[in-house]
Amino acid sequence: MQVKVKWIDGVSFVGESETGHAVVLDGAPENGGRNIGMRPMEMLLIGMGSCTAFDVVTILKKARQPIVDCVAEISAERADTIPKVFTKIHVHFVVTGEGLNESQVERAVKLSAEKYCSASIMLQKACEITHDFAIQAPSFE
Known part of the structure; x- marks a missing residue:
């Protein structure tokens, strides 16, 4: 199994699976996140x-x-x-x-x-x- 996690900016990332699905992950605003995805x-x-x-x-x-x-x-x-x-x-x-x-x-x-x-x-x-x-x-x- 392989996945890829790509940095967007700040502490926001997009995780992509080998099956072609993607999800946004982000940190809390106090940690530099924008609250645009799950922790x-x-x-x-x-x-x-x-x-x-x-x-x-x-x-x-x-x-x-x-x-x-x-x-x-x-x-x-x-x-x-x-x-x-x-x-x-x-x-x-x-x-x-x-x-x-x-x-x-x-x-x-x-x-x-x-x-x-x-x-x-x-x-x-x-x-x-x-x-x-x-x-x-x-x-x-």
């Missing part, structure tokens, strides 16, 4: 969250669970001193579907955390990562 550490959490959510959705679909939505809400704590690495990450899944089997959702979250999600398994080597989930019925508003 790099936000991007890291989003990457991990999307990786684990991908697994959960895929595992539940393979188990023929009636999933209609999955949201990974991620909170993280960082060290107070530089380098301000993540010290704790918590992933809360909100899985939506009528008649979802709780043990299947629990299994999907556990399999992602322990076997499939490359991003979270890699980050677990550096900080504590916890997971939980809630199941909700679809709303028909």
Whole structure:
């Protein structure tokens, strides 16, 4: 896998993937940024969250669970001193579907955390990562 990160100006960059997608990253204004893109550490959490959510959705679909939505809400704590690495990450899944089997959702979250999600398994080597989930019925508003 290869990516390219190109400096725009100040502390703004464009990241490009080998698959042809691009994203703008920027620093906080107090660090010389213009607030035109995500912070790099936000991007890291989003990457991990999307990786684990991908697994959960895929595992539940393979188990023929009636999933209609999955949201990974991620909170993280960082060290107070530089380098301000993540010290704790918590992933809360909100899985939506009528008649979802709780043990299947629990299994999907556990399999992602322990076997499939490359991003979270890699980050677990550096900080504590916890997971939980809630199941909700679809709303028909």
